[in-house]
Amino acid sequence: MKRKLVKGNEAVAMGAMDAGCKYYFGYPITPQNEIPEYLSQELPKIGGVFLQAESEIAAINMVLGAGASGVRAMTSSSSPGISLKQEGISYMAGSEVPGVIVNISRSSPGLGGISASQGDYWQAVKGGGHGDYHVIVLAPDSVQELYALTARAFDYADIYRNPVMVLGDAVLGQMKEPLLRELPPPMELPPKDWALTGRKGGRPQNVIKSLYLDDGELEKHIWKLVEKYERVKKETVLYETKEIEDADLILVAFGTAARICKTSQKMARDLGLRVGLIRPISLYPFPEEVLRSTSETTKKYLVVELNAGQMLEDVRLAVGPGAEVSFHGRPCGAGSLPKPNEILEKIKSVYGSFPKPTDMERGNSHETRV
Amino acid sequence: MKLVFDHPKSLKDTPSHFCPGCHHGLIQRLVAEAIDHYELQDTCIGVASVGCSVFMYNYFDVDVVEAPHGRAPAVATGVKRVHPDKIVFSIQGDGDLAAIGTAEIIHTANRGENITIIFVNNTTYGMTGGQMAPTTLLGQVTTTSPYGRDFQQDGYPIRMAEMLATLEGSAYVARVAVDKPANLMKAKKSIREAFRMQKEGMGFSFVEVLSSCPTDWKMSPGDACKRVEEEMIPYFPLGVYKEREIADHL
Numbered sequence: 001m002k003r004k005l006v007k008g009n010e011a012v013a014m015g016a017m018d019a020g021c022k023y024y025f026g027y028p029i030t031p032q033n034e035i036p037e038y039l040s041q042e043l044p045k046i047g048g049v050f051l052q053a054e055s056e057i058a059a060i061n062m063v064l065g066a067g068a069s070g071v072r073a074m075t076s077s078s079s080p081g082i083s084l085k086q087e088g089i090s091y092m093a094g095s096e097v098p099g100v101i102v103n104i105s106r107s108s109p110g111l112g113g114i115s116a117s118q119g120d121y122w123q124a125v126k127g128g129g130h131g132d133y134h135v136i137v138l139a140p141d142s143v144q145e146l147y148a149l150t151a152r153a154f155d156y157a158d159i160y161r162n163p164v165m166v167l168g169d170a171v172l173g174q175m176k177e178p179l180l181r182e183l184p185p186p187m188e189l190p191p192k193d194w195a196l197t198g199r200k201g202g203r204p205q206n207v208i209k210s211l212y213l214d215d216g217e218l219e220k221h222i223w224k225l226v227e228k229y230e231r232v233k234k235e236t237v238l239y240e241t242k243e244i245e246d247a248d249l250i251l252v253a254f255g256t257a258a259r260i261c262k263t264s265q266k267m268a269r270d271l272g273l274r275v276g277l278i279r280p281i282s283l284y285p286f287p288e289e290v291l292r293s294t295s296e297t298t299k300k301y302l303v304v305e306l307n308a309g310q311m312l313e314d315v316r317l318a319v320g321p322g323a324e325v326s327f328h329g330r331p332c333g334a335g336s337l338p339k340p341n342e343i344l345e346k347i348k349s350v351y352g353s354f355p356k357p358t359d360m361e362r363g364n365s366h367e368t369r370v
Numbered sequence: 371m372k373l374v375f376d377h378p379k380s381l382k383d384t385p386s387h388f389c390p391g392c393h394h395g396l397i398q399r400l401v402a403e404a405i406d407h408y409e410l411q412d413t414c415i416g417v418a419s420v421g422c423s424v425f426m427y428n429y430f431d432v433d434v435v436e437a438p439h440g441r442a443p444a445v446a447t448g449v450k451r452v453h454p455d456k457i458v459f460s461i462q463g464d465g466d467l468a469a470i471g472t473a474e475i476i477h478t479a480n481r482g483e484n485i486t487i488i489f490v491n492n493t494t495y496g497m498t499g500g501q502m503a504p505t506t507l508l509g510q511v512t513t514t515s516p517y518g519r520d521f522q523q524d525g526y527p528i529r530m531a532e533m534l535a536t537l538e539g540s541a542y543v544a545r546v547a548v549d550k551p552a553n554l555m556k557a558k559k560s561i562r563e564a565f566r567m568q569k570e571g572m573g574f575s576f577v578e579v580l581s582s583c584p585t586d587w588k589m590s591p592g593d594a595c596k597r598v599e600e601e602m603i604p605y606f607p608l609g610v611y612k613e614r615e616i617a618d619h620l
């Protein structure tokens with residue numbers, strides 16, 4: 001198979017279709033419009049459904065209905081629209097309906113702007129909607145990964161009967177890169193005997209719901225969900241590392257920020273600084289273990305995000321005692337994407353002032369929020 | 371001996387949670403009778419809305435998915451697009467359908483989504499304890515309109531059947547009541563008709579049922595029926611507002 005130059009948003013659409021998703025429900029919003037535009041053209045050709053809903057609220061509820069009916073269904077949007085979907089996502093998690101939500105995020109809060117930002121990290125990984133639940137969150141950093149992780153998201157959704165979010169951003173959605181349209185290896189999928197089909201042949205009714213009113217019933221249900229999340233934590237942690245073995249300082253970044261950091265990391269190595277990089281790919285479950293284990297030898301971490309410091313909290317929780325976690329943040333609007341050099345300067349300043357481990361406090365050192 | 375009255379097959383034999391004299395139970399029964407009439411029990415999928423209708427899955431012996439408050443038509447759309455050959459229906463209250471879910475119902479009707487919605491208009495939020503609904507009549511006292519609904523403060527009671535009948539996508543729109551036997555028979559016919567429309571792929575079908583909520587109206591079941599007749603029907607006239615003869619796509 002040959003590589004083709006493809007836009008990130010189109011790669012999402014291709015990944016979904018190649019994964020067998022024939023149902024898309026969405027509402028227009030920049031910078032993700034190429035996803036619905038592509039699918040509106042392609043899905044009808046294969047007997048699929050493309051439906052432009054009256055709102056993001058309606059769209060996610062259509063996904064709920066379609067997912068409950070046993071098919072692979074998805075929606076996509078960008079930050080303000082993802083806020084509107086949170087109610088539906090909570091219901092999907094609560095009633096264990098699989099589905100894929102793509103957030104090609106933009107800068108916020110409010111209407112914000114249409115340039116790239118990672119300001120939706122908390123919303124994505126900490127729940128977003130109401131209640132005790134988690135969404136599996138995958139954060140690609142290339143067009144190839146947008147394709148592959150969107151496809152994989154459907155597997156996870158089906159295996160865990162849970163909504164899965166692909167969290168990209170305006171840069172990833174809008175850029176073009178060569179794409180090899182090859183699916184990740186197939187996974188074993190459980191049968192969907194719980195799905196709505198009508199009581200075929202008079203089988204007992206299938207009920208998909210999140211309301212539990214009897215004594216103790218809801219708590220039992222929540223513990224069942226928690227058990228599932230524990231399984232998710234064991235089975236779906238994804239991350240990439242670069243030169244962490246001998247690192248004095250490890251950069252931690254995801255998505256677009258990680259792409260920039262990769263250049264800075266190389267520049268630092270060229271200067272003789274022992275700098276490594278950890279890129280969480282699954283944001284939930286968060287790759288805690290790799291952070292914990294590296295902090296036995298590495299004492300400095302620099303978290304770089306396109307926000308004012310969100311994943312930073314998870315990194316601080318994950319690293320061992322004695323590790324110093326610094327932060328460089330650019331809560332982006334137009335024109336404020338950090339340059340590799342800017343991050344290199346930050347690396348140098350953090351790297352240079354290597355405090356004695358005994359003086360170190362966890363967190364709150366060397367923070368720049370530009 | 372001839373059997374003249376029996377329990378609908380598609381309804382389970384479970385005691386209901388509805389208050390005495392509540393019309394929800396009657397309406398549920400009429401829906402089950404329509405399902406049985408067309409032998410749809412094994413091909414039909416219900417969408418539970420949020421309101422006193424939410425426990426639908428405890429009563430109807432059919433596949434059911436629960437929707438968030440007001441979103442049943444959107445959830446039903448998702449189900450129907452996957453299963454165009456199945457019969458998809460929901461029973462929604464007036465808070466659910468005419469307040470929080472206004473956008474969903476209008477656009478589902480406008481798309482001509484081939485589903486059936488039964489709209490239980492009881493002029494109040496039954497489940498949450500009798501607050502003002504968009505359908506609450508002028509002057510009606512509720513827990514959040516303690517001085518009576520005043521149009522300057524709260525606007526006017528909304529007439530959903532009339533509004534939905536203006537949409538091209540609607541195939542069948544009717545308003546009925548179940549306050550007395552003659553109206554009940556008409557309601558039964560309308561609900562059956564709505565399911566027939568769906569079965570024949572005619573498009574969106576909608577039956578508004580004027581209903582009592584004796585508990586939140588603080589009335590006896592008898593007085594509640596009287597209120598339906600004397601106060602509700604004059605403002606919400608009964609009748610068929612739209613009836614498509616042939617499907618648009620034919």
Ligand SMILES: Cc1ncc(C[n+]2csc(CCOP(=O)(O)OP(=O)(O)O)c2C)c(N)n1
Nearest residue numbers: 420421422439463464465466494495496497
């Ligand atoms: C998002 C959201 N808002 C509010 C509620 C609380 N709530 C539950 S039922 C209901 C209204 C029910 O009234 P109606 O739809 O008229 O149904 P009825 O009980 O009268 O049949 C409300 C406001 C909710 N469950 N979800």
Ligand code: SF4
Nearest residue numbers: 388389392422496583
């Ligand atoms: S509260 Fe009103 S609508 Fe709800 S069951 Fe009781 S009488 Fe019926």
Ligand SMILES: [Mg+2]
Nearest residue numbers: 463464494496
């Ligand atoms: Mg009501």
